[in-house]
Amino acid sequence: MGVHGENFSMMFDKKEGGISSxxxxxxxxxxxxPKVSFWRAMTDNDxxxxxxxxxxxxxxAGKFxxxxxxxxxxxEDALKITFTYQAACVPTFEFTVSE
Structure with a gap:
């Protein structure tokens, strides 16, 4: 699945769930x-x-x-694509990424 126009092209990967090119x-x-991350670098206090x-x-949760x-x-002049994911944690939750 993709979108093409003057001087640009975008490809979306259903298997990976996001923009691939x-x-x-x-x-x-x-x-x-790209992958979603809910993690941040740890500090000395952490x-x-x-x-x-x-x-x-x-x-x-994000990595997997x-x-x-x-x-x-x-x-008319745009395409909004929304991918839904399930987080890999307990309790789990769903989240979306729109492009």
Missing amino acids: LKYNGFEYITRT TSASEPYNLAQWYA AKYKTVSWLEQ
Whole structure:
């Protein structure tokens, strides 16, 4: 699935659940599907308080999220594509990414 126009093209990957290629004026800016992250780098305070262990599920939640569905809305001058994922944590939750 893709969108093409003057000097640009975008490809979307249903299997990976996101944009897989963005080319503009002959240059490719995106070469693989970006992934969502709910994690941030740990600080010294986090490490001494055992937070990497306590918050590890947030690392897994985005890294191993499961792609569920894709939907799109065509407009006169735009295309909105929304991907739905299920987070890999307990309790789990669904989240969306729109492009």
